[in-house]
Amino acid sequence: MTETEENIIEVKNLVKKFGNFTANDNLCFEVKKSEIFGFLGANGAGKTTAIKILSGLLFPTSGKVMVAGYDVYKHRNIIKKNIGYMSQGFSLYEDLTVKENIEFYAGIYGLRSKEIKFRFAELVEKLGIQDMQKEFVKSLPLGWKQKIAFSVAIFHKPKLVFLDEPTSGVDPITRRQFWDLIYEAVENDITVFITTHYLDEAEYCDRISIMVDGRIDALGTPAELKQEFNAKNMDEVFVKLVRNNNLQNE
Amino acid sequence: MRILYRLILKEFKQIFRNKIMLPVIFIIPFIQTIILVYSATLELKNSDITIIDMDKSMISANLISKFQASPFFKVELMSYNEKEISDALLKDKTKAILIIPKDFEKNLRSGIPVKILLNLNAIDSQSSGLINIYVGQTVLGIFKDFKPFLSKIDLEQQMPKVDIRPSYWYNQNLNFKFFMLPGILTILVSMIGIFLTSFNIVREKEMGTIEQINVTPIEKWQFLTGKLLPFVLIGIFDLTIGLLFGIFMFDLPFEGSVYTMFIFTILFLIAGIGIGLLIADFSNTLQQSMFMLLFFFLIFILMGGTFTAVESMPDWAQAINVVNPMYYYMRVVRSILLKGSGVLDLIKDFWALLVYGITTVFVAVWAYRKTV
Numbered sequence: 001m002t003e004t005e006e007n008i009i010e011v012k013n014l015v016k017k018f019g020n021f022t023a024n025d026n027l028c029f030e031v032k033k034s035e036i037f038g039f040l041g042a043n044g045a046g047k048t049t050a051i052k053i054l055s056g057l058l059f060p061t062s063g064k065v066m067v068a069g070y071d072v073y074k075h076r077n078i079i080k081k082n083i084g085y086m087s088q089g090f091s092l093y094e095d096l097t098v099k100e101n102i103e104f105y106a107g108i109y110g111l112r113s114k115e116i117k118f119r120f121a122e123l124v125e126k127l128g129i130q131d132m133q134k135e136f137v138k139s140l141p142l143g144w145k146q147k148i149a150f151s152v153a154i155f156h157k158p159k160l161v162f163l164d165e166p167t168s169g170v171d172p173i174t175r176r177q178f179w180d181l182i183y184e185a186v187e188n189d190i191t192v193f194i195t196t197h198y199l200d201e202a203e204y205c206d207r208i209s210i211m212v213d214g215r216i217d218a219l220g221t222p223a224e225l226k227q228e229f230n231a232k233n234m235d236e237v238f239v240k241l242v243r244n245n246n247l248q249n250e
Numbered sequence: 251m252r253i254l255y256r257l258i259l260k261e262f263k264q265i266f267r268n269k270i271m272l273p274v275i276f277i278i279p280f281i282q283t284i285i286l287v288y289s290a291t292l293e294l295k296n297s298d299i300t301i302i303d304m305d306k307s308m309i310s311a312n313l314i315s316k317f318q319a320s321p322f323f324k325v326e327l328m329s330y331n332e333k334e335i336s337d338a339l340l341k342d343k344t345k346a347i348l349i350i351p352k353d354f355e356k357n358l359r360s361g362i363p364v365k366i367l368l369n370l371n372a373i374d375s376q377s378s379g380l381i382n383i384y385v386g387q388t389v390l391g392i393f394k395d396f397k398p399f400l401s402k403i404d405l406e407q408q409m410p411k412v413d414i415r416p417s418y419w420y421n422q423n424l425n426f427k428f429f430m431l432p433g434i435l436t437i438l439v440s441m442i443g444i445f446l447t448s449f450n451i452v453r454e455k456e457m458g459t460i461e462q463i464n465v466t467p468i469e470k471w472q473f474l475t476g477k478l479l480p481f482v483l484i485g486i487f488d489l490t491i492g493l494l495f496g497i498f499m500f501d502l503p504f505e506g507s508v509y510t511m512f513i514f515t516i517l518f519l520i521a522g523i524g525i526g527l528l529i530a531d532f533s534n535t536l537q538q539s540m541f542m543l544l545f546f547f548l549i550f551i552l553m554g555g556t557f558t559a560v561e562s563m564p565d566w567a568q569a570i571n572v573v574n575p576m577y578y579y580m581r582v583v584r585s586i587l588l589k590g591s592g593v594l595d596l597i598k599d600f601w602a603l604l605v606y607g608i609t610t611v612f613v614a615v616w617a618y619r620k621t622v
Binding site: 055056057058059076077078080081083084085087089090091092093094095096100103104105107108109110112152 | 252253255256257259260263264267268457458459461462463464465466467468469620621
C-alpha cells in the first residue's frame, strides 16, 4: 500500500497485442507522485499505445496496470476522474471559442458553473489571454492551441496528466513556455507523463524511459542514462540505443 | 443533468455556427417540400396518346374528340404505318397508340364484337396501367353516348353490370398532395434526425475530439443523450414548420390533435435517431456511415408506405416492415392529419414505436465503446 501511495502509476508485465503485432512487450515501470516522467521512443515504438492503456482508452492484453491507485481493468471511470489527457491530435473544438471549449470540458468533468468561472478567470490571468478568450480555436496559432489544450487537460485538477507529444511542431520559444506550464502543474502536485521526440526536452524530465520496438530498453534519470551509455547528451543515448537495436535486428 | 446541459449547449452552438448545416436544417427542407409536393405526383395528366383512325366514321371521330377533350390526354393523330408505330413508341414520342380498326362503326351497329388495339409503352408500368384504365373508361363512355344508335347490341354485356360509386373517405377528392405531403414531411424529419445525429458523432471521431471525450468520466448514456436530444428538438421544429406550410399553402387538413402528433413525432425521432446512433457506433468515417445510412434509409422510405401501398407488398416484405420505424410513423401521420386519429386509435403503433425507440437507444448505448 505504501508503494501505491508513492507511485501514481504501476505497470507490471504489460502486454498489448494487435493480432500478431506486439505493440507493448512486457512493460514494467513505475511513475512516482509529482515527477515528470519522460516516455521516449522512436515512431511506432509503442508509446501512444501505452498511454492509451494507462488513460483507459485501450484494454491491455495482459499484465497489471494501476493508475492513481486503481486497476485499469476494473475502475476505468474512477481513473478517468483523476487523470488529464492531451492527445497528439487536436482535442479542442475548432468551431468553439477558447472559453467555450474550457467550459464544455470542465462541465463534462462535473465542475459547477461558479467553479468554472473562478478557475477560468485565473487561467486567463495566468496565460494573459484576455483578448483571445472569445476567439475561435481554429483561428489560433498552433502554439496557443497546444497551451490551451494542456490547460483543458489539467483544468479539473487531476492527479496525473498524460501528454502525448504536446510540443510537436511548435517553435522553441513556445516550447519553452509550454514547459513553464508543465513545471507549474508539477508544483500543484500534478504528475506529468510526457512523450516527446525532442531529446533536449528529455533533459527536463525527472526520469526517462526509452522504448524500442515495444520494449522499455532504458529507464532512469537523464544523468544515470548518460552515464550508463557513456554519452554526452540524451541525443547520443537515444541514437546508441536505437542503433544497437537495429544492428541486432540485422 | 449539468453534464447533459453542457453537451446540448455545445451541440447547438456548433449547429448554429455551421454555415452549411444551418441552411440544410432550416431552409432546404421547405424548398424540398414545395418542389416535391408540386412535382412528385402519381396523377395522370396530359399523357401523350397517338390515335390511328382506320375507320373514319362518325363514332370514331366522336371517340377522338372525347380523348381530345380529356384533361388526361394529349392527342396526336397518325395514319397507319407499322414502322412509324414502332418508331413512335421506341423513340418515346408517345406513351400509347390506340388503333381504331376498319369497320368499327359498322360492326358496332350490327352487333359484332369489336376490338380496339391499345399499344402501351410499359417501361413505366405504373403510368401505363393508369393510361389503360383511362382509355377503357373513355371508350366505354362512347358506348353510352351512342346507346340509341347501337340498339342492336347487348349493352348489358359491354358495360359493367354493377355500377360502383366510390366514396373516398378522409380524402374525398383523392387530392394527391394530401397523400404526398405527410410522406415528404416524414422523410425530411427522419433524414434530419437519423443522418445528422450519425454524422455528428462520426465527425467527432474523424476530428479526434471523441478521444478527449472518452478520457473523461462521462457516462456513455450521457454522451449519446447529449447527441440525441438536440436533433429530436430540431426534428420537431422542422415538422412544425412543415405542417404549418402544408396547412397554409396546400390546405392540408389537420383533423387530429397537435399533441398526438408531437407524441408520435418524439417517439419516431427517438427510434430513428437510435438507428443513427447505432450506425455511428459502427462506423469510423463519414463515408462508412453515409453508405450504411443510405442503405437503411432507402429501404425505410420505399417500404414504409411513403409512395406505395404497404398492403400490396408481398408478405415477407410486410414482415420486414416490423422493424421499419417509418412504416409506423407514416401511417400515424396520415391518420392523424386526415382521419383525426388519437393516441388510443393508434395504440399499436404507439407501443411499437416506444419499444423500438427504447431498444435502439439502449443497444446504441450498450454498443458504444469508450475504448478505441
